[in-house]
Amino acid sequence: xxxxxxVLLFLLLGVITVSLxxxxxxxxxxxxxxxxPSTHFxxxxxxxxxxxxxxxxxxxxxxxxxxxxxxxxxxxxxxxxFESVHGQEFQLPDYLRLATLAKYDGIIIHAEDxxxxxxxxEAWLKxxxxxxxxxxxxxxxxxxxxxxxxYRAGYVVGKTLMxxxxxxxxxxxxxxxxxxxxxxxxxxAESLKIFGFREAISSKGTNIPIWEKSEPTLLxxxxxxxxxxxxxxxxxxxxxTYAEGTVAAARVVxxxxxxxxxxxxxxxxxxxxxWYIKAGVIDASVVEYPYQIGLxxxxxxxxxxxxxxxxxxxxxxxxxxxxxxxxxxxxTEEPRNGIKH
Amino acid sequence: MESNTELQSGRSFSIRWKMIIHFLVFMxxxxxxxxxxxxALKMSARFFVGLLDDSRNLETISRKIYAVKYFTDDxxxxxxxxxxxxxxxxxxxxxEAADSLSDxxxxxxxxxxxxxxxxxxxxxxxxxxxxxxxVRARRDNRMEQAYDTDYKMTEAIDLTNKYIRSLMSQNTxxxxxxxxxxxxxxxxxxxxxxxxxxVIGLLSITFCINFSMGITQPLEQIAKNAAEIAAxxxxxxAVFSESNDELQIITRAFNRMSRNIxxxxxxxxxxxxxxxxxxxEKMRNLEVTNLLRESEIQMLQAQMNPHFLYNTLNxxxxxxxxxxxxxxxxxxxxxxxxxxxxxxxxxxPVTVQDEVDNIKEYIYIMGVRYGESIHCExxxxxxxxxxxxxxxxxxxxxxxxxxxxxxxLMERKGEIKVEIxxxxxxxxxxVSDNGVGISPExxxxxxxxxxxxxxxxxxxxxxxxxxxxxxxxxRKRLTLFYQRDDLLTIISGPGKGTxxxxxxxLIEEDRQxxxxxxxx
Numbered sequence: 106x107x108x109x110x111x112v113l114l115f116l117l118l119g120v121i122t123v124s125l126x127x128x129x130x131x132x133x134x135x136x137x138x139x140x141x142p143s144t145h146f147x148x149x150x151x152x153x154x155x156x157x158x159x160x161x162x163x164x165x166x167x168x169x170x171x172x173x174x175x176x177x178x179x180x181x182x183x184x185x186x187f188e189s190v191h192g193q194e195f196q197l198p199d200y201l202r203l204a205t206l207a208k209y210d211g212i213i214i215h216a217e218d219x220x221x222x223x224x225x226x227e228a229w230l231k232x233x234x235x236x237x238x239x240x241x242x243x244x245x246x247x248x249x250x251x252x253x254x255x256y257r258a259g260y261v262v263g264k265t266l267m268x269x270x271x272x273x274x275x276x277x278x279x280x281x282x283x284x285x286x287x288x289x290x291x292x293x294a295e296s297l298k299i300f301g302f303r304e305a306i307s308s309k310g311t312n313i314p315i316w317e318k319s320e321p322t323l324l325x326x327x328x329x330x331x332x333x334x335x336x337x338x339x340x341x342x343x344x345x346t347y348a349e350g351t352v353a354a355a356r357v358v359x360x361x362x363x364x365x366x367x368x369x370x371x372x373x374x375x376x377x378x379x380w381y382i383k384a385g386v387i388d389a390s391v392v393e394y395p396y397q398i399g400l401x402x403x404x405x406x407x408x409x410x411x412x413x414x415x416x417x418x419x420x421x422x423x424x425x426x427x428x429x430x431x432x433x434x435x436x437t438e439e440p441r442n443g444i445k446h
Numbered sequence: 447m448e449s450n451t452e453l454q455s456g457r458s459f460s461i462r463w464k465m466i467i468h469f470l471v472f473m474x475x476x477x478x479x480x481x482x483x484x485x486a487l488k489m490s491a492r493f494f495v496g497l498l499d500d501s502r503n504l505e506t507i508s509r510k511i512y513a514v515k516y517f518t519d520d521x522x523x524x525x526x527x528x529x530x531x532x533x534x535x536x537x538x539x540x541x542e543a544a545d546s547l548s549d550x551x552x553x554x555x556x557x558x559x560x561x562x563x564x565x566x567x568x569x570x571x572x573x574x575x576x577x578x579x580x581v582r583a584r585r586d587n588r589m590e591q592a593y594d595t596d597y598k599m600t601e602a603i604d605l606t607n608k609y610i611r612s613l614m615s616q617n618t619x620x621x622x623x624x625x626x627x628x629x630x631x632x633x634x635x636x637x638x639x640x641x642x643x644x645v646i647g648l649l650s651i652t653f654c655i656n657f658s659m660g661i662t663q664p665l666e667q668i669a670k671n672a673a674e675i676a677a678x679x680x681x682x683x684a685v686f687s688e689s690n691d692e693l694q695i696i697t698r699a700f701n702r703m704s705r706n707i708x709x710x711x712x713x714x715x716x717x718x719x720x721x722x723x724x725x726x727e728k729m730r731n732l733e734v735t736n737l738l739r740e741s742e743i744q745m746l747q748a749q750m751n752p753h754f755l756y757n758t759l760n761x762x763x764x765x766x767x768x769x770x771x772x773x774x775x776x777x778x779x780x781x782x783x784x785x786x787x788x789x790x791x792x793x794x795p796v797t798v799q800d801e802v803d804n805i806k807e808y809i810y811i812m813g814v815r816y817g818e819s820i821h822c823e824x825x826x827x828x829x830x831x832x833x834x835x836x837x838x839x840x841x842x843x844x845x846x847x848x849x850x851x852x853x854x855l856m857e858r859k860g861e862i863k864v865e866i867x868x869x870x871x872x873x874x875x876x877v878s879d880n881g882v883g884i885s886p887e888x889x890x891x892x893x894x895x896x897x898x899x900x901x902x903x904x905x906x907x908x909x910x911x912x913x914x915x916x917x918x919x920x921r922k923r924l925t926l927f928y929q930r931d932d933l934l935t936i937i938s939g940p941g942k943g944t945x946x947x948x949x950x951x952l953i954e955e956d957r958q959x960x961x962x963x964x965x966x
Contacts, residue, residue, distance in 0.1 A: 122642065128638055132634055132635050135631060206569050207568035208568050
């Protein structure tokens with residue numbers, strides 16, 4: 106072998122060897138550090154906030170927690186998320202108890218079950234402030250509420266439906282709302298919506314709307330709507346207070362070819378709902394802004410913890426999504442030009 | 447000697463060191479690989495141990511919680527101090543567990559985990575608190591309060607137990623996540639270690655090939671060359687070695703040796719060639735000498751047979767006369783007589799008469815040959831004819847006059863005069879011609895004593911047209927005969943003819959005791 110080639114080959118291979126060894130060294134160090142790490146995060150956070158919710162509407166709560174996390178960034182606060190899933194060991198009240206025991210600085214909880222009110226009181230007695238979100242418990246010891254004004258939402262929907270069938274002789278409406286919580290109760294938020302809706306349609310001798318409740322799954326909702334329409338084919342409008350119900354109503358109405366007669370107003374924003382709105386099956390849909398809810402909730406809590414200031418009632422705007430403004434609202438996280446309260 | 451220093455001063459790297467270093471280096475490298483793989487393995491193991499530790503910790507805490515509950519409930523029911531001690535002890539243990547938990551907290555980089563464990567420690571603290579409250583209430587006999595706090599404690603314990611269970615499964619999740627990371631890293635280490643092994647292998651192979659070729663190639667070449675040289679072919683190329691070790695030394699030495707052998711061989715060849723050439727020359731010389739000797743012998747032989755020739759000539763002249771070719775016969779007789787005279791031994795003196803008779807024959811023959819172109823006159827005085835002179839003196843002079851003087855004359859007739867006179871008691875012989883003369887250089891040659899060569903002619907041996915005795919010869923013989931040196935004079939110049947003069951003392955016939963050596 107040529108001497109030059111040999112020398113070059115040796116050098117090349119030697120360099121490769123050395124670099125590989127260094128690489129290995131580096132990797133091993135990495136791993137070693139990984140096993141005995143120095144805490145990368147600053148454990149010195151001032152506040153600990155418990156964020157407790159029931160995950161019955163995945164995308165909704167995803168946005169809520171995102172908003173909450175965003176609010177927490179930049180401040181010395183750690184937010185622990187407690188998600189209760191239907192059927193698991195820890196339910197909402199359990200988490201509340203745990204948070205109280207663990208002496209959190211503040212609790213943000215999705216209060217859709219009235220029975221957590223005494224637990225909120227307990228926490229308050231131990232000087233732990235609680236903010237409720239998404240639905241309110243006005244009689245509890247909560248320091249504030251962040252969420253949609255459900256009453257108002259229902260009211261606006263009612264008015265809209267009334268306008269839609271203006272001129273008809275009879276006005277027959279149905280409401281379909283979800284059963285939530287570990288014991289399948291109607292939540293306060295739902296009740297408020299229905300209450301508002303009823304108020305809105307109560308004038309001029311409208312019949313009391315039929316109130317159907319369903320489990321918050323699409324299948325069940327479709328069953329319930331079908332039943333409803335079978336029993337009451339003379340319906341003029343349906344108000345679905347949740348997304349699956351909205352979609353169920355739209356599907357069944359289309360199936361029974363009653364789109365011209367029955368007006369549907371629902372809740373939620375998804376591509377399917379938008380499609381139905383475009384097609385005219387659904388008149389409108391109420392879109393909430395969960396991101397805002399989470400954001401505001403944490404901001405309020407921080408405000409209370411730092412400066413002892415809180416707004417007792419924070420109503421996040423909603424958007425009534427209909428054919429005309431469909432294009433303007435592309436899944437933004439903050440409501441624009443929504444209904445002002 | 448020179449080669450030794452030139453190798454050692456350079457980068458000489460003996461075979462032994464090469465091998466040692468090679469083995470050491472590769473052994474170290476392979477050990478490295480082993481160490482790395484081992485370390486990676488250990489780290490994986492450590493990780494799992496950590497995981498197990500987590501579980502064990504939580505188990506322990508669970509048990510301690512249970513102990514607290516058990517003893518608190520016990521104390522609540524029976525209230526004796528024994529149980530109280532146990533209860534307090536259980537509480538302390540739980541507290542310690544909670545503290546150790548917070549130590550553990552500082553060793554994690556998982557933020558979520560940290561806070562979960564923080565919560566747990568808070569729960570444990572609250573359990574402790576409730577238990578203590580229960581104990582105090584019981585001791586103060588505030589039963590209702592005691593039951594109340596006990597209930598709260600039980601609630602908290604339930605929750606905490608559930609929490610611990612969830613933590614355990616959470617630990618597994620966290621653990622498997624961490625494990626994925628670690629697996630990724632250890633896989634990388636594995637691959638790099640394999641790559642390293644491959645590269646080291648290549649390095650090793652390269653070295654081995656280089657090393658072994660550095661040994662075998664030169665050796666093969668040397669063997670081949672040695673075979674060639676042994677077979678007699680000295681023109682082998684140089685063996686090539688760059689390995690800077692003993693092989694190189696051997697190779698260079700071998701190259702030098704084969705070069706030397708080749709050179710020596712060539713030298714020998716050259717010498718042999720030269721010797722051959724010399725031999726050939728010698729042979730040629732010998733041959734020439736032989737030929738010369740042969741011709742000398744032949745010539746001698748020829749000279750020895752002149753008697754035969756003389757008799758034959760006489761016979762021929764008789765035949766010629768018989769055939770009425772009288773002129774021919776006379777000519778032949780003259781030649782015979784000339785020949786006979788020439789055959790006389792040169793050391794016996796003769797009379798002038800004899801000489802004159804001889805040159806008469808010569809003139810007669812020359813007359814026949816040259817005819818009108820050369821005219822020769824002979825003048826003698828009668829009473830001189832009895833004196834003695836060495837033989838063959840006149841003929842060569844006349845011969846010279848003919849052959850070298852007038853033979854070459856083209857434009858005029860050649861004249862030769864021979865006078866034999868008595869002058870002042872001296873025999874005066876003059877031979878003159880009007881020929882081309884003798885140049886001064888030739889004169890010098892002729893007059894020089896030591897030289898026996900006639901100008902233009904060869905040596906004392908056979909000339910084309912002469913009897914073979916030159917002037918020098920005559921001079922020598924005259925000197926010997928008369929014991930005097932001033933007897934012969936030549937006057938000549940180019941184109942002016944030649945005159946040869948002899949002044950000889952008179953010696954009578956009866957003085958026969960004077961013996962002279964044969965000259966010439």
